[in-house]
Amino acid sequence: MTPDWLKQIPQAAQDYIAGRRLDEVECIVADIAGVARGKAMPASKFARQDKFYLPNSIFLQTITGEWADNPTGAFTEPDMILVPDYSTTTAAPWSADCTLQVIHDVFDQQGAPVPMAPRNVLKRVLSLYEARGWRPIVAPEMEFFLVARNVDPNQPIIPPMGRSGRRAAAKQAYSLSAVDEYGKVIDDIYDFAEAQGFEIDGILQEGGAGQIEINLNHGDPVRLADEIFFFKRLIREAALREDCFATFMAKPIEGEPGSAMHIHHSIIDIASGRNIFSDEQGRETPAFLNFIAGMQAHLPAVIALLAPYVNSYRRYVPDFAAPINLEWGRDNRTTGLRVPVSSPESRRVENRLAGMDCNPYLGLAASLACGYLGLVEGSDPRPECLGDAYMSEDELPLTLGDALDIMVESEPIGEVLGKEFVAVYESVKRNEYKEFLQVISPWEREHLLLNV
Known part of the structure; x- marks a missing residue:
């Protein structure tokens, strides 16, 4: 029975x-x-x-x-x-x-x-949207590296060996041949995902050596956070089966680009079922601009959630395909906030700042919290960036300590995410940061031991 x-x-x-x-x-x-x-x-x-x-x-x-x-x-x-x-x-x-x-x-x-449970934090943010008659829709993109087994943390991480007998090469973005190099891992990922009932929208080769991107279909934020949570485990298991590691570190390999978790957002009016970012004529609405303005105003206060480790900030460097700005633009991949080409029904805002090392529940909660505050505040964003936003001045905290300082000082973020959660999160991250500062790096030994 x-x-x-x-x-x-x-x-x-x-x-x-x-x-x-x-x-x-x-x-x-x-x-x-x-x-x-x-x-x-x-x-x-x-x-x-x-x-x-x-x-x-x-x-x-x-x-x-x-x-x-x-x-x-x-x-x-x-x-x-x-x-x-x-x-x-x-x-x-x-x-x-x-x-x-x-x-x-x-x-x-x-x-x-x-209140400290990450899934509950995300549900708390969604309840604020629901109270105003809104329902967020998100579509995450997951980037990660396949790397050679690394059993000695003192040794640098290197790309995996492909079926050709050569190590995976960098600068092969969108190459199908590059994906074929570790096709057995991809096959296992597909098989595991099918057994688990997960739908993959697409898999592609990213710019780094052994770097892969998996796109998921848009949907409910809690369900998709659950899927990313499960996906990280299944991807690691698929890699181990083929004698390599999968890593979601933001910056695992020196000289290679980092791994992001880009988040696409749109907001549905519950009563009408319409995307509030588009009006009946298909034009952008004030709510669309308010959402972007909220991102620009409040993202610095949640970077500690989107970039939760000291390694996360190694991704925030110029000229490595990671935006380190709060500019927004239409179909402009140099901006931290990108508006992809889409129909009015699927008009959305893409947050390109989150690292793949973030907790998916907290990453989605943090990003949606910023947009929510923009909708409530009703403010306007800065003018659209029409050029190369990589040339913009740095606007984000570039260390974990600075990011935590900004987070705990933000009253609006504390109210939306929950003050008890923010206090616990800060305590955990301050502890990790203190431990990191006690570790002496090879760079320090090489350049400071005999020179200072």
Whole structure:
């Protein structure tokens, strides 16, 4: 007899376990970094429970495994209640056993959403849109590198070996032959995505050596953040199967471009179903310009979320195809805010500042928060940039410490994302930044040891 919860899961998950014995269920949540935390259990045990427990300290753990100070009170680690969102159930096709993954929503013991949980932060922002009769639509682009296995962190990262026996080459953007070099990994990504019920809009070679971009279809922000969260894991597993690594570091290889998570946004009026960026004649609306103005005004305050590590700021350098400005332009890839060519129905704004190392829930929440504030404030953007925006002056914080300073000083961002979340996020990131500053780099040893 089929347990009742299996009747609630997506068709792709039902197809995956059809005719098989389900062995294990992974109960997972995304922590501050976007790392999957939780517990795995026998499917029979999962079927007998409707909630699970984890300590709230998982949102105070840094990327290195250390613990940040709790700015909201004593470090007592009370349990949170995890409730499965069965709509997120998907296969873990790389597992030896028949395994399903389920993302869980996180509540405190009084039943309120835990404000530090990244999925809850995104839902909080979406609720502000909904209260005004709006529904955001997003379309993310994921860039990442396939690299040779690197088991010694002291050694530089290098491109993977292709089927030709040569290492992947740079400056081969959009080359199908370059993609074919690591075709087995791509095949595994397609196979895993199909088993998990994910639709890939396209895969292409980017400008870096072994750098790939995957585009996802537009849709609901929470659903797409869930997919990116799952995709990062499936891509890593596909790479490991073919004896290489997949990395979502913003800047993994010296001298190569970085990896971004470009985010396309449009806003639907819930009552009419129309894109509020276009009027009935197909022209740009004041709301369209307000959204851009909000991005220009508030993006500096969320760069700490879009560029969450010290490595993230290595991507923000001139002449490496990463915009480091807040200019906007139509079909202009040198601007941080690009308006792609589109029909009036799909008119949208592309934020090109986020790095692929960001937590997808927080990256989408931060970007949408800026646009929301622009819509509410009703301000106008600067004039459109018609030339090369790479020549613009730097407008973004260029270190993690500076980015955190701007974030905590922004009252509007604190109100939209939640002040308790901002305090916890700052605590985690200050801890990571302090740890990084204790590491002496090869550059320092080479140039300072005998010269200063």
